[in-house]
Amino acid sequence: MKNLYIAEKPSVAREFAKALGVKGAQSAGGKDGFIETADSIITWCVGHLVTMSYPDAYDEALKKWSMATIPFVPTEYKYELISNTSQQFKVVSKLLNRDDVGCIYVCTDSGREGEYIYRLVEQMAKVSPDKARKRVWIDSQTEEEILRGIREAKDLSAYDNLSDSAYLRAQEDYLMGINFSRALTLKYSNTVRNYLGTDKCVIAVGRVMTCVLGMIVKREREIRDFVPTPFYRVLASLDGFDAEWKAVEGSAYHESPLLYKENGFLKEESALKLIDKLKADEPLEFTVSKVEKKVEKKTPPVLYNLAELQNDCSRMFKISPSDTLAIVQELYEKKLVTYPRTDARVLSTAVAKEIYKNISGLKSYQPLAGFADNIISQGGYKNVSKSKYVNDKQITDHYAIIPTGQGFGALGSVSETARKVYDIVARRFLSIFYPAAQYEKVALTLTRAIVADGSEEGRDLQDGKTYNESFFANFKRLKSPGYLAIAGIPKSEDDKFTPEMLEQMGNLKKGQLLLVNSIEVKEGETTPPKRYSSGTLILAMENAGQLIEDEELRSQIKGSGIGTSATRDSIITKLVTNKYIALNKKTQIVTPTFLGEIIYDVVYYSINNLLRAEMTASWEKGLAGVAEGSITKEEYASKMNNYVINNTELVKKLDNQYKITYIFDQTKPFYQKSSGKK
Numbered sequence: 012m013k014n015l016y017i018a019e020k021p022s023v024a025r026e027f028a029k030a031l032g033v034k035g036a037q038s039a040g041g042k043d044g045f046i047e048t049a050d051s052i053i054t055w056c057v058g059h060l061v062t063m064s065y066p067d068a069y070d071e072a073l074k075k076w077s078m079a080t081i082p083f084v085p086t087e088y089k090y091e092l093i094s095n096t097s098q099q100f101k102v103v104s105k106l107l108n109r110d111d112v113g114c115i116y117v118c119t120d121s122g123r124e125g126e127y128i129y130r131l132v133e134q135m136a137k138v139s140p141d142k143a144r145k146r147v148w149i150d151s152q153t154e155e156e157i158l159r160g161i162r163e164a165k166d167l168s169a170y171d172n173l174s175d176s177a178y179l180r181a182q183e184d185y186l187m188g189i190n191f192s193r194a195l196t197l198k199y200s201n202t203v204r205n206y207l208g209t210d211k212c213v214i215a216v217g218r219v220m221t222c223v224l225g226m227i228v229k230r231e232r233e234i235r236d237f238v239p240t241p242f243y244r245v246l247a248s249l250d251g252f253d254a255e256w257k258a259v260e261g262s263a264y265h266e267s268p269l270l271y272k273e274n275g276f277l278k279e280e281s282a283l284k285l286i287d288k289l290k291a292d293e294p295l296e297f298t299v300s301k302v303e304k305k306v307e308k309k310t311p312p313v314l315y316n317l318a319e320l321q322n323d324c325s326r327m328f329k330i331s332p333s334d335t336l337a338i339v340q341e342l343y344e345k346k347l348v349t350y351p352r353t354d355a356r357v358l359s360t361a362v363a364k365e366i367y368k369n370i371s372g373l374k375s376y377q378p379l380a381g382f383a384d385n386i387i388s389q390g391g392y393k394n395v396s397k398s399k400y401v402n403d404k405q406i407t408d409h410y411a412i413i414p415t416g417q418g419f420g421a422l423g424s425v426s427e428t429a430r431k432v433y434d435i436v437a438r439r440f441l442s443i444f445y446p447a448a449q450y451e452k453v454a455l456t457l458t459r460a461i462v463a464d465g466s467e468e469g470r471d472l473q474d475g476k477t478y479n480e481s482f483f484a485n486f487k488r489l490k491s492p493g494y495l496a497i498a499g500i501p502k503s504e505d506d507k508f509t510p511e512m513l514e515q516m517g518n519l520k521k522g523q524l525l526l527v528n529s530i531e532v533k534e535g536e537t538t539p540p541k542r543y544s545s546g547t548l549i550l551a552m553e554n555a556g557q558l559i560e561d562e563e564l565r566s567q568i569k570g571s572g573i574g575t576s577a578t579r580d581s582i583i584t585k586l587v588t589n590k591y592i593a594l595n596k597k598t599q600i601v602t603p604t605f606l607g608e609i610i611y612d613v614v615y616y617s618i619n620n621l622l623r624a625e626m627t628a629s630w631e632k633g634l635a636g637v638a639e640g641s642i643t644k645e646e647y648a649s650k651m652n653n654y655v656i657n658n659t660e661l662v663k664k665l666d667n668q669y670k671i672t673y674i675f676d677q678t679k680p681f682y683q684k685s686s687g688k689k
Contacts, residue, residue: 015053313356462477
């Protein structure tokens with residue numbers, strides 16, 4: 012009997028063939044859609060081969076959009092072949108059902124989507140339940156890892172909960188997309204078309220997509236409605252440095268309503284009045300009341316997961332999350348890095364035991380060879396399992412993205428940007444084996460007494476009472492770069508103070524008097540929140556719980572994001588394709604379009620909870636519960652179906668076109684209304 016290995020794509024199948032010792036695997040000799048030897052068969056999908064059927068496959072009448080035919084919730088879902096990959100499905104299906112195939116090794120990507128790809132193929136191929144099935148779960152495509160995955164493969168049934176989660180996720184997106192898009196389009200399309208002057212308008216909504224649109228529109232409106240608030244700080248100039256006033260405890264202005272924050276006033280006259288009090292007695296001198304000297308440590312950051320890598324690539328290289336995923340996927344397939352679609356930022360205990368192999372391999376990567384050699388020779392990796400960088404509890408499917416220490420020959424075949432991405436992954440990885448960066452810090456607290464004069468400070472203060480006003484100055488200098496020697500010293504942390512200056516400030520004595528050269532008011536102004544970049548938007552999606560104001564609810568969905576590491580980039584892409592948002596390719600800044608704001612308003616006044624981060628994150632947490640086995644698929648499906656049915660019926664009953672039109676009109680001052688077709 013033969014073993015059948017099914018990969019997700021041809022390139023992965025080639026790596027399995029090479030690991031299994033199949034000659035000619037380098038050229039993927041399976042022109043018939045598979046590679047066969049005396050004891051093995053290797054084949055592949057081409058991504059998805061099977062998809063969910065459109066409603067008209069259930070009933071031809073459902074092809075026409077009508078309020079009478081929604082909500083549409085099938086009791087059993089139908090699936091069909093994707094036409095342009097149907098030939099490969101026939102190849103895979105025939106192999107799955109061959110009598111001489113004794114065991115099927117499922118080698119699709121190790122995650123929810125990879126599981127779904129195979130399960131749909133098996134379902135459509137109607138494979139006999141008597142055939143043995145094994146799930147290969149790997150973290151990289153190195154030969155060693157592939158062979159380990161095959162050797163330790165578990166029965167496919169061990170992943171049934173993950174499969175249930177994958178099916179439910181697809182069904183949920185299907186139900187919400189079809190029912191809510193049809194309901195809102197039928198209800199409001201004419202209103203939107205008339206307002207925009209377009210021939211047609213489909214109001215496309217989705218479980219994750221609409222929530223992300225909501226985040227972008229809300230941020231844009233916060234910026235638009237923002238009114239700058241001036242504030243006034245008091246700064247003193249002394250020999251060689253400046254000090255800033257703060258209204259700390261003991262100040263006449265502590266918690267005063269005159270303050271903007273503890274280091275600024277709402278009105279300039281209040282700041283000037285304070286300066287007058289400080290200058291009341293000549294000469295203007297400050298007393299050194301505290302000198303604090305210490306060495307501060309900054310430890311290396313945790314490793315990259317996909318979201319953090321996408322954010323850094325957006326910021327550093329101005330590339331989109333989709334481009335980042337494509338690049339790191341290519342690096343993964345060329346054996347250079349581990350599995351990219353991961354939410355974890357730590358290593359597993361098992362991997363930590365063998366991590367010296369990854370480090371040793373990097374001695375062949377010229378830019379970091381010296382650092383890798385130093386880590387190995389000094390044994391800097393030996394205690395990593397006891398550090399914050401190793402935690403099995405923080406890993407679900409895969410550990411963080413790290414270099415494999417192999418495949419350097421392939422670096423010459425990738426783009427310059429891909430090499431840069433590889434470099435920051437490798438630097439982040441090696442950093443955790445280096446010591447913390449160390450800073451010398453000196454913090455000065457300087458005081459000056461003033462005398463209160465009645466209630467002019469905005470509170471009843473005892474006339475003639477003395478208060479101590481405090482000024483603060485901080486000095487910081489990099490003493491030992493530690494891991495920053497690998498990661499790079501940020502420009503913001505370049506040395507601003509010399510060792511001599513730190514020594515001079517550190518030698519000041521408590522009670523010493525310092526002459527003030529000048530004291531003045533410096534005006535500042537509050538700034539609006541920043542627009543999302545593609546990278547910060549990915550991070551906001553990953554950390555959706557932080558967007559929730561209710562503390563109890565925030566704690567309930569802690570760790571649940573909007574979408575998954577595998578899908579977040581595609582959500583942004585879909586919003587751009589639908590012309591609901593604009594993505595500036597040079598800056599990666601994201602803004603809503605006029606149409607996007609219109610869609611937001613339609614949803615806000617119909618299915619408002621689709622815009623709420625807590626709702627979307629709670630769905631994702633529920634799917635995770637199904638994958639873990641803490642929630643049954645029946646429980647989840649029941650809640651999902653009821654949600655879709657109830658909200659579709661709600662939209663059908665709404666009669667608020669007038670309100671929607673009125674809301675559209677309120678946006679007119681901010682936009683040019685379209686008079687032509689788009």
